[in-house]
Amino acid sequence: MKLHWLKFLSLSSFFFLFSAYLLYSEVNLDEGRDIFRTQCASCHNRNMVDDLTGPALGGVQERWADWPIEDLRYFIRFSQRMIEEGHPKAVQLWDQWRPNIMNNFPNLTDDEIDNILGYIDAVYKGEYGAPAVAVTDRVVVEEEADNTLLFISLLFILALLAVILARIASVLNSIQKAKETGSAPRTKGILDILTSKTAIGILIFAAIVMGGYTTVNNAIDIGRQQGYAPQQPIKFSHAVHSGLHQIDCQYCHDAARRSKNALIPPTSTCMNCHTAIKVGSEYGTAELVKIFASIGFDPNTDQYIEDYEKMPMDQIAAIYKEWIESQYVRANDLMFVDAAGREEVERQWDEVVASLTHEDRDHVAGPIEWVRVHNLPDHVYFNHSQHVAAGNVDCATCHGRVEEMEVLAQYSTLSMGWCINCHRQTEVQGFTDGNEYYLQAYKKYHDALSGGDMQRVTVENIGGLQCQACHY
Missing domain, CATH: 1.10.760.10 (Cytochrome c-like domain)
Structure with missing residues (x-):
């Protein structure tokens, strides 16, 4: 009897564990x-x-x-x-x-x-x-070592050798003529060699080459903005949002996975959090009140203001000045606002107006006019969703360590050479996880991988360097 109970318990335990596993x-x-x-x-x-x-x-x-x-x-x-x-x-x-x-x-x-x-x-x-892998493993880095000193040294050595050889040739010619004529002609000095037609011709040719190189090099840099970090209307810190609070890039830039453009998030996205978080950790009310003023959110009542776009600016100013003042009093543990507080209220409201209005816009209501940082030429086609969703490319590959940037700056050159190098180096995601599209469209690469003829398939292999991929 005990044996039957043991069997029953064993089978029951196995069934439970197996069901839990499934x-x-x-x-x-x-x-x-x-x-x-x-x-x-x-x-x-x-x-x-x-x-x-x-x-x-x-x-x-x-x-x-x-x-x-x-x-x-x-x-x-x-x-x-x-x-x-x-x-x-x-x-x-x-x-x-x-x-x-x-x-x-x-x-x-x-x-x-x-x-x-x-x-x-x-x-x-x-x-x-899995253990975190440094993003730099996938970041395409254009290392431009400064070899100017090396080139100048080589040029100096070559020029010195040329002068020495020219001097030796001149001496040998003089010796030869002395043997033939019995009189020694005047040997050319270094000054004669440097002012000869040959030397002047070489210098002119070198000047043309260097001038052409400089012109082309500067022309290539036209429109490139690596390191560009413009002042924005609101002091938005990616280091705080993406770094400290670890908000995913695609929460704000949600179009990146489903559209050509990543898009600048609308103010309503900011309000998902800032209806609750109304005082900033670094700037207090100074920057968040700009968001509230742009969308018409009254932080005093936690309500959106009706017909906000038609409200006079003096009434709007009264609402947000009251909010700034109340937070100043609370932060400084005062009974009422002092002279320094009134000055701070006016300063913050003046910044709100300066950030949200200009000569063509006289009302604070409306979209925040962020300054675009990354901008490709019109003849270049780039699709975010193709890279983010299909290619599984990490945002930091192109945009760098955004989570460490207080002020957003352009990390990469975004030049044609930079993109081509990335396509040459980046392995296509999908050849090893059974993606049906790749299985059918690129059977030869699957066969090559299976046979050991290829170690990996890069974007270059599937047409990533074809002109029409980016220019059509």
């Missing part, structure tokens, strides 16, 4: 990672341990263990609705994190939510993610 293996952690980065990472810390705008998500399923998984899925889709319905866990979270409102995600399927939860759990337990 359930876990069905979770797509890579998909969960992608969705988390684009939908969740702006408010929740990617290390799953530390709080951010929202709570740390590590262990979220354990914290919801007293309720069915359907409740957690429903909360992810419609958090505010669930709070209004009085669900005890939802109300508890709202009491802890108000007034931060979680976005609704009604389009997420059960499988997608499970993938996100699986990814969160795997990261939290250290079961997902």
Whole structure:
């Protein structure tokens, strides 16, 4: 009898473990990672341990263990609705994190939510993610070593040898003529050699070559803006947003994965976080009030102002000056604003007006006019989605360590040579993971890889250097 019970328990344990394995293996952690980065990472810390705008998500399923998984899925889709319905866990979270409102995600399927939860759990337990690889491994670097001193030294040595050889030739000619005529002719000195027709001709030729080289080199640099870092209307720090808070690039520039252009995010994207975060960590109210003034958000009431575009500027000024003043009083632990505070209020509002208006725009309402940093010539075609989604190219490959930039600057030359070098060096993603398109369109490369004739397939191999790829 005991033996039967042991068999039953063993089989039951095996069945349970096997079922758990199947359930876990069905979770797509890579998909969960992608969705988390684009939908969740702006408010929740990617290390799953530390709080951010929202709570740390590590262990979220354990914290919801007293309720069915359907409740957690429903909360992810419609958090505010669930709070209004009085669900005890939802109300508890709202009491802890108000007034931060979680976005609704009604389009997420059960499988997608499970993938996100699986990814969160795997990261939290250290079961997902390879050791970080330095981005510089994939960054195409144009190393331009300064060889000017070497070239000048070689030119000097060659010129000296030419003069010495010319002097030796002159002496030998004099000796030869002395033997033939019996009298020694005058030997040419160094000055005679340097002022001869041959020397002058060589100098003129060298000047033409150097002039042509300088002209072409300077012409190539026309329109290139490597290192260009213009002053923006708002002091937006990528180091704070992308670096400190680890907001994914594609949360703000969400068109990069689905469009030709990455697009500058609209102000409404900023407001996803800044309806809750209304005072900056470095500039206080000075920069965020520009965002509020451009979109018509009243931080005093947490409401958007109706008919904001038609509101007179003096009424708008009163709203935002009141906000700046109240925050100054709170920050300095005062009962009322002092003279320095009134001066600060006026200074900040003057900066708002200067940043959002100009001779062709007399009202602060409207889009923020960011200064474009990266700009290719009109005859060049570049598609972000082709590189980001299909090519899986990291943003830092072209844009550098944006997460370390206080002021955004152009990292790469974005020259034709730079792009060509990248296409020559970059391995095509997909030849080793069963991509059906590559299997059918480039069978010869698959055969070459399988036979050991090729070690990798680069963008150059699939037409990345053809003129019409970028110029059509």
